[in-house]
Amino acid sequence: MARREITQYFDDLDDTPLEEHQLHVVRFSYEGSDYILDLSEENAEKFREMVHPYLEVARKVTPTRGGSADSRTPVNSRDVRRWALEKGLKVANRGKIPFEIIEAYQKAHA
Structure with missing residues (x-):
């Protein structure tokens, strides 16, 4: 059968x-x-x-080497500040870095 x-x-x-x-x-x-x-x-x-x-x-979340690129992805704030200043972006020396700058940094380094 x-x-x-x-x-x-x-x-x-x-x-x-x-x-x-x-x-x-x-x-x-x-x-x-x-x-x-x-x-x-x-x-x-x-x-x-x-x-x-x-x-x-x-905002579309794009995968990166370590997982997803969102606000919870850890970044080195010193590197982000240095990169932002080199790009002419306004970022304070201390305190929270705006999400838009972190997002741009992650996109540039993906």
Whole structure:
């Protein structure tokens, strides 16, 4: 007796059955959790349209050698200050370095 397994896909939003060629897998992260959706082209497009305004103003986190380049990635403040001064950026000798300067430093050294 032979056995055959069949995988049937369904749109996670409206439960519509989908053929494999109709399937659009959407992956995203929100507040530290990763998500995945199986959607039809129509619902995938609705999702893209809905998040588009947020993506337009968001900062993209790009992987670096040590992990992700975000405000939690440790940097040597002395090196950042020296680099900023060389680039003509205003940075105080002491205290917190503005995120924009840290981000620019990380981008320049990625």
